[in-house]
Amino acid sequence: MLRLVFRRLLALAPLLFIVSVLTFSFTSLLPSDPVDLxxxxxxxxxxxEMVRERLxxxxxxxxxYVQWLGRAVRGDLGNSFFNSVSVTGAVMQRLPVTLSLTAVxxxxxxxxxIAAGVAAALRPRSWIDRLATVGxxxxxxxxNFWFGLLLVAIFAVNLRWFxxxxxxxxxxxxxxxxxxxxxxxxxxxxxxxxxxxxxxRSAMVGVLQQDYIRAARAxxxxxxxxxxxxxLTNAMVPVVAVLSxxxxxxxxxxxxxxxxxxINGLGTLAITAVRQQDIxxxxxxxxxxxxxxxxxxxxxxxxxxFLNPKARPS
Amino acid sequence: MSDDALLEIRDLDVTYxxxxxxxxxxxxxxAVKSANLSIRPGETLGLVGESGSGKSSIANTVLGLVPxxxxxxxxxxxxxxxxxxxxxxxxxKEIQAVFQDPYSSLNPSMTVEDIVTEALRVHTAxxxxxxxxxxxxxxxxxxxxxxxxxxxxxxxxxxxxxRIAIASALALTPKLIxxxxxxxxxxxxxxxxxxxxxxERRDALGIAYLLIAHDLALVHHISDRIAVMYLxxxxxxxxxxxxxxxxxxxxxxxxLDAVPLxxxxxxxxRRATRKALPARETPRVASQGCxxxxxxPHVMPRCEAEMPPDYPVDGGxxxxxxxxxxxxxxxxxxxxLGAPA
Numbered sequence: 317m318l319r320l321v322f323r324r325l326l327a328l329a330p331l332l333f334i335v336s337v338l339t340f341s342f343t344s345l346l347p348s349d350p351v352d353l354x355x356x357x358x359x360x361x362x363x364x365e366m367v368r369e370r371l372x373x374x375x376x377x378x379x380x381y382v383q384w385l386g387r388a389v390r391g392d393l394g395n396s397f398f399n400s401v402s403v404t405g406a407v408m409q410r411l412p413v414t415l416s417l418t419a420v421x422x423x424x425x426x427x428x429x430i431a432a433g434v435a436a437a438l439r440p441r442s443w444i445d446r447l448a449t450v451g452x453x454x455x456x457x458x459x460n461f462w463f464g465l466l467l468v469a470i471f472a473v474n475l476r477w478f479x480x481x482x483x484x485x486x487x488x489x490x491x492x493x494x495x496x497x498x499x500x501x502x503x504x505x506x507x508x509x510x511x512x513x514x515x516x517r518s519a520m521v522g523v524l525q526q527d528y529i530r531a532a533r534a535x536x537x538x539x540x541x542x543x544x545x546x547x548l549t550n551a552m553v554p555v556v557a558v559l560s561x562x563x564x565x566x567x568x569x570x571x572x573x574x575x576x577x578x579i580n581g582l583g584t585l586a587i588t589a590v591r592q593q594d595i596x597x598x599x600x601x602x603x604x605x606x607x608x609x610x611x612x613x614x615x616x617x618x619x620x621x622f623l624n625p626k627a628r629p630s
Numbered sequence: 631m632s633d634d635a636l637l638e639i640r641d642l643d644v645t646y647x648x649x650x651x652x653x654x655x656x657x658x659x660x661a662v663k664s665a666n667l668s669i670r671p672g673e674t675l676g677l678v679g680e681s682g683s684g685k686s687s688i689a690n691t692v693l694g695l696v697p698x699x700x701x702x703x704x705x706x707x708x709x710x711x712x713x714x715x716x717x718x719x720x721x722x723k724e725i726q727a728v729f730q731d732p733y734s735s736l737n738p739s740m741t742v743e744d745i746v747t748e749a750l751r752v753h754t755a756x757x758x759x760x761x762x763x764x765x766x767x768x769x770x771x772x773x774x775x776x777x778x779x780x781x782x783x784x785x786x787x788x789x790x791x792x793r794i795a796i797a798s799a800l801a802l803t804p805k806l807i808x809x810x811x812x813x814x815x816x817x818x819x820x821x822x823x824x825x826x827x828x829x830e831r832r833d834a835l836g837i838a839y840l841l842i843a844h845d846l847a848l849v850h851h852i853s854d855r856i857a858v859m860y861l862x863x864x865x866x867x868x869x870x871x872x873x874x875x876x877x878x879x880x881x882x883x884x885x886l887d888a889v890p891l892x893x894x895x896x897x898x899x900r901r902a903t904r905k906a907l908p909a910r911e912t913p914r915v916a917s918q919g920c921x922x923x924x925x926x927p928h929v930m931p932r933c934e935a936e937m938p939p940d941y942p943v944d945g946g947x948x949x950x951x952x953x954x955x956x957x958x959x960x961x962x963x964x965x966x967l968g969a970p971a
Contacts, residue, residue, distance in 0.1 A: 527735035531795070534693040534808075535749045536722030549739045623739060625782035 317621060317628070324614045331610065332603055336388070339602045340381050343595045350397055350593040371397055384599070393603070394596035396589075403600035406585060411604065413483055414574070414581035418566045420497050421505035425562060428509040430555075433516025434548065440521060448513060455510030460569050464503030464576040471499060481578035500577045504569050508562040515558045519551040526550075553624045560616035564609050635668040635704070636805055636838050637692065642666075642701035642711070644687045661687040663862040664701065666940070671805065674832065674839040676853030676870065678846055678885065683859040685842045689808045692840065693727055705806070723753045726799035730811035732791030736783040742769070743779040746798045753802060768797040772827060789820035793827065800831060809841045813848070825852055846886055850874040855947070858882045861921040867940070868947015878949035881922045920951070928953055 351367050359367075368374045372383070384394055393403035436448035472480035478499050484492035523529065524547055532546045571583030582601060589597035621628045644662035662684040669675045677685045690696040691711075692703060698711035708721060717725075726749070729735040736745055746768050747761040756764065766776055772793035783791055792812065799807050812828065813821040829852060832839060843849050849856055849870075856873040858866040858881065866879035877883045887904065891897040920926070923933040932938075932952050941954035 527729045527731055528737040530690075530695060531727060531729055531735050531798075532737070532748070533695055534725075534727040535752065535798075536694075536717060536719060537748070537752055541752070546737050550737065553739075625739060626784050 317618060320621065321614065321618065324610075324617070328607070328610050332606060335606045336385070336599065336603060337381070339599050340384070340595070341377070343593065343598055344377050346593060348593065350595065353592055354397065384596070388603075393600035396597050397594045398592055403596050406597065407582070407600050407604050410580060410582045410585050412485065413579060414567070414570050414583065415608075416486065416493070416497055417500055417504065417570050417574070417579065417581060418563070420501035421508070421566055421570075422563050424501055424505040425508035425512055425566070426559070428505070429512025430516050430548075432509070432513040433555075434520055434543065436513070436517045437520030437524060437551075438543070445517075448517065452510040452513045455506045455513075458506065460503050460507060461572050461576050463506055464500060464573055467499045467503055468577070483577075483579045483581070496579075500573050500579060503576070504566055504573045507569075508566055511562055512555065512558060515555045516551060519554045520547060523547045523551045549623060553620065556616050556620045556623060560613050563612045563616075567605060567608060567612075634670060636671045636673075636706065637667075637669040637840070638702075638704040639665055639667040639688070639692075640702045640704070642688070642691065642703065643699040644684070644691050644696060645699040658699075660862055662691070665859075665862075665864050667857055667864065667867070669806065669838050669840060672832070672836040672838055673855065674841055674853045676841045676843065676849030676856040677859060678843055678849050678856060679859030680844060680885075682861075684862040685859050686810055687862075688859075689727070689810045689840065689842050692806075693725060693808055694722075719753050723749075723802045724805045725808065726802065726804040726806075727808040727810065728792070728795050728799050728812045731815045732788055732795055733815070735795055736791055738783050741780055741782060742774075742794055745783070745794060746801060749798065749801045764801065765797075768801055771800060771831065772797045787820075788816050789823060792816060792820075792824050796824070796827060796831070800835070800837075803835060804837060806838045806840065809839055809843075811843055812841070814843065814845065821848075828852065846874065847889060858885065863921050863937075863950065865922065865951070866943075866947065866949045868943060868945070868949075872943070872945040872947060876945060878943040878947075878954060879922075879951050880926045880928055880953075882949075884925070 351364055351371070351373065354367055355363050365374075372380055375383075387394060391404060393407070395402055396406065432448045432451065436445040439445055468480045471477050478495050482496060484496045486493040529542060529546055532542045537546075570581065571586055573579075574581040574583035575587070582604070585597070586601050588594070589601060642662055642665040643660065645658040645660050647658050665684075665688060667675065667677075667688070677688065679685045687696060691698050692705075694710065694713070694715045694717045697714040701711060703710040705721065705725065710717065710721070713721075740748075743762065743765050746765045750756050750761050750764060762779075765779060769775060769778060774790065774793055774797070778786075783794070786794065796812075809828070813824050816824060825848070828839070831837065839852075841849060841853055846856075850873075853870045855868065856866075856870050857864050858873070858879065860881045866873060866877065866882045868878070873882060874886070877886055884904075887900060891900065918937065919935055920929075920933040920938050923929050926933065928951075930952060938950045938952045938955075940948035940950050941952075941956075943949050943954060
């Protein structure tokens, strides 16, 4: 297992390199010029040249990339074109915000999804199964930003249980953090919990028909032990594969939900950076996101191997 | 039947209720109808019949996986049928099971040690070390070794897996093991090893088996007595040799005739007689009368009207067929049908 983790982490380096080359070249291929955006339409030719030189944009793309890479390997992702803040600093400042939103919504999606899926699978075609199926269909169909607005209207504006916008860091006040993160996390986690519920239900129905469930029941194990230990452990094998994908989806969805709740996370930063063609900022953001996705996948691979002995490297 | 029986099933009905659209009880499917069986301690009862005949339903009911609809299942001093599927631990310990498909009956995420000792963990106060020691003993009983303890089911062959399943059924040294088609999923060469293993364990530990199978030759080989099921009814019951060598019920004969003969000419002749029989659909729910009447070469008007009771048969046991209704003339009539070679 340790070797798997080590191998995967080693593979992360070339992956990040390829991704950085791609983002660097794509942003340079954009038809508009970031310099135009910085000084506006009124600037003179000299001003243009000055800014271009200050940003290093007068140099060939390969040279710029190598210079960037040289600093990046030491943790310096350059400075923003616009306000000269450090990209590393800006990203690191926003990262906890997006991470806590994604983590809480993943937690909600996993708990709700597994509970609903198991409840539905235990009594196929019962009312609870039908309720879960209909709920999952609706949950997957509703866009998260619309659901977010709905939650704000009900729980923030009308009932005043939660703040409508903003984010309180957990270090400032854990209680306010929880209050500020609940509505966006629910809005974000809805469709994932629906996807997980479906997967858990079908996997669980299949596992419950296996003879080892019959054998466990015949040995007189409690229903709880049969369901949790024998059935769910095996039903989670296909679910974990979906889980990794869903967490990636949540990371992407967080960028949109942050807008609805006016949360200053990576999403807000990314949208501004793209609009301004702030190449170093885009570059930094993409790399951090790719790193997160790889770590999530690595974690799910480890869990997968733990649940499924056949997948363990021998 | 006798009072010294370990397991005594009387007038057992098992009905599955389909769920209709409105959640009301639909028409029941009668899987088992007024079945009577008994097993003495250390005895092996073979239960045979085609698929859908209700033999697995009897197994599931004895194991407490499916509730009995009516009738009684006496095990020692307790009536299992009245407990429905909630057996106390003391009863569970005494009845264990080995299922058909060892690829499905072992939890793939557990190690062999966990599989074999799970029943001990639930039903005894043994410590981890004691359980491990017991697991080692059990593996040796089924010709596996210590190195197999930490492995997972997918690292074993079908025969080895079935050994593991048997080891786990033996863990608590039960009085009764329900063997539901224990070898039919295995290679013929492996089947023998598993059967010999079951034999050995029975003789060494005095365990009674309820052996469910569709292969009469195999059942005859290992059982003391055989019961034959057809469409939920037990149509014949008796000592193993008698049922196998001179079957009484027309259905048992048909079942034995289904075993191919080694001599092609004999096989051809037998097939010709079989093809001469009327091919009629068998009603799934026989409301009254003999369940076999539509396929029976000896069908009489009585068979349509009433269910034949169990008549005693020469050589021991009973057959639910009017051919055995008292007069010796009918018994002679059956003999010209010929016992299988």
